[in-house]
Amino acid sequence: MQRGIEFLGSEHAILCGAMSWVSERNLVSAISNAGGFGVIACGAMTPELLDAEIAATKALTSRPFGVNLITMHPGLFDLIAICARHQIGHVVLAGGIPPKGSIEALKEAGAKTICIPPTLALAKKYLRSGADALVIEGMEAGGHIGPVSTSVLAQEILPELSGDHLVFVAGGIGRGDMIASYLEMGASGVQLGTRFACATESIAHPDFKKAFFRANARDAVASVQVDPRLPVIPVRALKNKGTEEFTAKQVEVAKLLDEGKVDMGEAQLQIEHFWAGALRRAVIGGDVENGSLMAGQSVGMVTSEEPVAQIIAALMEECEAALARR
Template sequence: MSNYSKTAAMMQRGTDFLGCETAILCGAMSWVSERNLVSAISNAGGFGVIACGAMTPDLLDAEIAATKAMTDKPFGVNLITMHPQLFDLIEVCKKYSVSHVVLAGGIPPKGSVEAIKAFGGKVIVFAPTLALAKKLLRSGGDALVIEGMEAGGHIGPVATSVLAQEFLPALAEDHVVFVAGGIGRGEAIASYLEMGACGVQLGTRFACASESIAHPDFKKAFFRAKARDAEASVQVDPRLPVIPVRALKNKGTEEFTKKQIEVAGMLDRKEVDMGAAQLEIEHFWAGALRRAVIDGDIENGSLMAGQSVGMVTSEEPVADIITQLMEQCEAALAGR
């Protein structure tokens, strides 16, 4: 970080919190953010995060163990709050003394934050509104990620630039806040650091890194795509609180619309309750993502991507991506 003195100074609180060299987190992408990519990011000075997604406790156990074998640097684990075995997954994190646990996908259930902090883990939370952000930070959240609608995967309704203007003046002085969504270059990182952020989170820029296990056809779809190709899914039934998902449009996107209609029908027939209905949707995404990322089925699988996908044009090593971002950020800050 000695080459990036201005950036390092502005990221200091973020790097102190994460325990790494540069406060660039990798967003948790199911099937992509696994041992290979996570360890590569941490080894390059960033902060890798395992995407637990729909993993069972045994699978998460194996993934953490494998990641620890590939890096001695800090990394985190992202847990979905609606996972039916959330507390068992937290126990796995405890077993390995995971330093940071990211709770995503909704308000953390009672006792989950306390369970993580009890073994010394730091809790990173997401919040779509300032009021909820303040509540989660008061309730034990150690850091906050504000993520705008430009991001890939599950998204909220407000743009990153607007969220940053609303959240950072109110929270940045007293709290560790990271900004995510639509970030593809270092100049954008510089602007958020100047607004008070301690660091940033990127997913799409890392999805096609050399160390990513994503199928070559998945990566080629990213290389061909423009920002406008990453579209948000549509909510079919207002009773079914489905969080929109941003992905490259294909047949899989259309299949999700059909899936929502199917699950709404199950609700009508009282075959499932609302919690089970939401899990049904999550399992759909887990399967669709696997088809695209692992099997290379880019027509029927889910190509979750943020709008920064237009800036992903070739396969590059993680270390080169981080270096580019830091150089761009430092040049932007130096030129102010």
């Protein structure tokens, strides 16, 4: 882990994946204080909200933490300016190819840039564009996912790039034994989200946490696309009434499209609007039936509420024990 530790400035090269509404000041500061590397999920925040969140996090920890920015955010460069003003040392650019000038703007501000490539070709492109590190995330992860598993991505990318570059592995990691395996393959560290979502310090609603404790790996399913005319970005979440209704909604809208009752623009809008605010409803409001319970397949390993420090200590102990056995 040494290269990852030196890069992040943390005690352990364990990043917390950015989870909207969950990865905020309390969880982020707790992870950094426990020796990991917390990352604020900016999501759809305005520059003013991000400014306040960074300031509040700084008040809770003196240790390094990062910020995750969505590349398609209309105010991306304003958000980068906020990160620069706060002298944020690490910024994760997620959700697509970073727009022209974004990596350069972060470098100018003195920040290290982390990108999330879904393929080896894009990994190489991001590095050529100036990315300082990569996170390769497989389809086992929670939230928005790609089509390839973590183990396959790791086999494709780590042997090719980890010798000369910093590569962190994410998706489906719930135990230290698995961390050990990826470190042996050349990873500089790992990223976990689901494992931290129900930590004692997480502000997620008690009912949201209980849904995680009850769930197993098979309950964390990827959203289904019913009609190719109505593209759906796959999201992995716990199945509930909302996920069933979303499938029914797609069938209903496709039928309206066939009958000429709505045009393509309106049809796509109806699909997009279905989940509007659903993540907040689940995480903050505790609506576990209709909200979006984004979770990775490692959810079955989340069985109780534990302090972040305990989670990180257990992961490191398991990792060290696995390496010692070998």
